[in-house]
Amino acid sequence: MTSLSTPAAASAAAPDDAELARRVSGIDLESKVRLLTGATLWAMPAEPRLGLHPVVMSDGPQGVRGTGDVPGATGLLAPAPSALGATWDIHLAERLGALFATEARRRAADVVLAPAINLQRTPVAGRHFEYFAEDPLLTGRLAAGLVRGLQDGGVAACPKHFVANDSETERTRYVSRVDARTLREVYLAPFRTVLEEAGAWSVMAAYSGVDDGTATAPMSEHAGLLRGVLKGEWHFTGPVVSDWAAARTTAASAVGGLDLVMPGPDGPWGAALVAAVRSGDVPESVVDDKVLRLLRLARHVGRLTEPWADCARPPAPAGPTEAEFTLLRQVAARSTVLLRDRDHLLPLAPGGLRRVALIGPNAVAPYFQGGGSAFVPAVRTIGFEEGLRAALPAGTELTVHRGGDARRHPPFIDPALLGDGVRADYLDAAGTRLGGDLRPTGDWGDHHDFPAGTHRVVLSTELTLAEPGTHRLEIGAVGRYEIRVDGDVTASGDDDRGVGLVLDSSHHHPAGNRVELAVGDTPRRVGLVIDLTVVDAEGYGRLVTAHLRHRPPGPGPEEEIEEAVAAALRADAAVVVVGTNEEVESEGWDRTGLALPGHQEELVRRVAAANPRTVVAVNAGAPVLLPWSEAEVPALLWLWLPGQEAGHALADVLFGRAEPAGRLPCTLPARAEDVPVPHARPENGVVTYTEGLDIGYRGWERTGATPAFPFGHGLGWTTWHYESFTGPAVPGTGDEGLRLTVRVTNTGPRPGREVVQVYLRAPQEGPPRPRLALAGFAGAQVPAGGTAEVTVTVPARAFQVWNPATDAWHTPPGTYHLHAGRSSRDLRLITEVTV
DSSP states (O other), rough: OOOSHHHHHHHHHHHHHHHHHHHHSOOHHHHHTTTTTTTSSOOOBBGGGGTTTOOOEEEEEOOOOOOSOOOOBBBEEEEEEHHHHHHHHHHHHHHHHHHHHHHHHTOOOSEOOBBOOOOSSSOTTGGGGGGGGHHHHHHHHHHHEEEEEHHTTTTTTTBOBBBBBBTTTTTOOOEOOHHHHIIIIIIIHHHHHHHHHHSSOOEEEEEEEOOSSSOOOGGGGGGIIIIIIIIISOEEEEEEEEEEEEOOSHHHHHHOOOEEEEEOOOOSHHHHHHHHHOOOOOOOTHHHHHHHHHHHHHHHHTOOOTOOOOOOOOOOOOOHHHHHHHHHHHHHHHOOOOEEEEEEEEOOOOGGEEEEEESSSHHHOOOOOOOOOTTBBBSOOHHHHHHHHHHOOOOOOOEOOOSOOOOOSOOOOOOGTTTTOOOEEEEEEOEEEEEEESSSOOOOEOOOSSOOOOOOOEEEEEEEEHHHHHHEEEEEEEEEEEETTTTTTEEEEEOTTTTHHHHHHHTTTTOEEEEEEEEOOSSSSEEEEEEEOOOOOOOGGEEEEEEEEEEEEEHHHHHHHHHHHHHHHSEEEEEEEEHHHHHHHHHHTTSSSOOSTTTTHHHHHHHHHHHHSEEEEEEEESOOOOTTTTTOOSEEEEESSSSTTTTHHHHHHHSSSOOOOOSSSOBBOSSSGHHHHHHHHBBTTEEETTTTTOOOOHHHHHOOOOOSSSOOOOOOOOEEEEEEEEEESSSSSSSSOOOEEEEEOOSSOOEEEEEEEEEEOOOSSOOOOSSEEEEEEEEEOTTTTTTEEEEEEGGGGGGGGGETTTEEOOOSSEEEEEEEEEEEEEEEEEEEEOO
């Protein structure tokens, strides 16, 4: 028997493509087709005759969640991808990818479904936090770094969601209408970069469809983009994987270019695909090619051996380790953007602080990560209070004040109010009881643990409310259900969509019944019954979802704000942490606006007026409006969704142990009405990309509107002088671009990291171009008073445009202007290039 101990050993012993094709030709059609649909929710099928062992996948944009096979398993929680985007640091992305590879091996995962390299087309996109940037070059370069780090560790990346999948509204049904040039130059560009620079071993097709002017089809069956561009022009040799439960057709998806249907074991292929081959609708060679692509993936990750040979997984690396915690802390600190420091308030000197007030909804309940498939049960989370307490001297008083609740939904009910807990009775279609369960919690989200044949799950409990005042209950459910409070039906639902219901609502706090209950001096008992019909969600299994939430009597927002202001008046410094939460940013829905939820704007204004030494930190993965940012707040930081080391990272920045060297990967608007793409809601099932090439900051340049903070902005701890900008007057031939040298001097009192950004202005003649487009960037660490010569490479592609008439790239002749600077609105040097 052969046993491979490492991915490197697997690669050294792996068969070549000719041998793989020979193996494929030796098995029957039914066996080959069986390999093209997942064996389970996360694993591909095995086939000993081919030497194919199960290849296991895991979600992963903010870490590696695992398959859920180990109850209570936790993992490392990294900062959100939009935070990594703010580092503008390709090497740091590689290091994070290497950490994800280590995590994947700990969880016996071979493929990580990451990175998400769609673009931040609109600030209200629900998965904005999962994407790196609003710019295709920055997105592609950072994603390529992460993929290299991941795959150098023997674990496959699966970049997603191919392509133009930039909205969560009606996400499984809409079609993106994008003209061919915009598609090529903007939305396909990061995928092309990742394949060319990092050689991703798999790619995921999106739920949504694309109308590119030549064909309209769901992405899982879009032959022009999957077979024509991805596999044909770009020579991608790995498998195209469906997003979970996205594949709906048999022949159309098979000939369209999809290679693997996930999850399994059910789906549109199986016996139906065998029949399609037998009837001549799908050539058997198409099936053979799909199997070959899956075998290549297995070969990459060490899950392919000689036929019938064993394939032991290498021992899982020990961990987590302090070095890994340190890396996550470094990424979170490096991504932090210093937006404003009007009076040079930062960094704070901890030894001079006798009393610090930590204020804000997110100060009390940090938003570490976004909702949805990116969610990772963290091995630990360091909140902002814990981080500051660890960093402040022992004698410093730290008080913590919420300043009002920013959430619409109450928290899950305190188990102490539920008496014996919540009882579940499992009933068949005739109402016969098949069994039961008792749990102490009111969270029955995606509950699967019931006997075969269960048709209904009836949850019942009696809660005791003793605290005098008004109690607010929220009983939420999805699908077909009925809710009864003290015997009265108070809410019901009749949604029978099955898997569509799960995909559209599984990450929501389900809407339901809100009941206010008055309690006097005598405790009140309330009987609750939630009668749920089981949802059959295809590959996700059969499940029910219900949440029981409760807000007890207590002070209102005005009282909490007054308490926070009083604390700020007494403090030497006030740190206010505001932002979004799990109700606002998540896979599954788009935001309805850009305002901070709750009463946070009022809280910031009143605290800043009370204490001139106020630092505001924004804990959000996507833009929010900051109407007080310019005149009312002296120091402003953007923290993103910083992952498990959030508190330590904030303390490192506040007290000067780490520089907030981040630069904005997206534009922060001053007014919602100025946003170039205010939303991406489908109209009649279509999202039309009317802005064309002018995504993000390019749109702001086109309109001339002034944002709150522009793309690329970030102050850091020091100041910079741009001295010179040199390079060839003519770009190189072929794929060669320009190597430019920008000389910068650190003119401030502290060492710092500068991100030199180079932007391209194309000639006015020729095809319409963005007024400004990022063409290259590079970072340098420079001591105080020091000078560095920073090399920035501008690829030849930056000068090219796609000609739909010829289906080819070309470079329009003329004089191009290259600008070097600190952001899209702070351009300090210029040079010309003639083509």
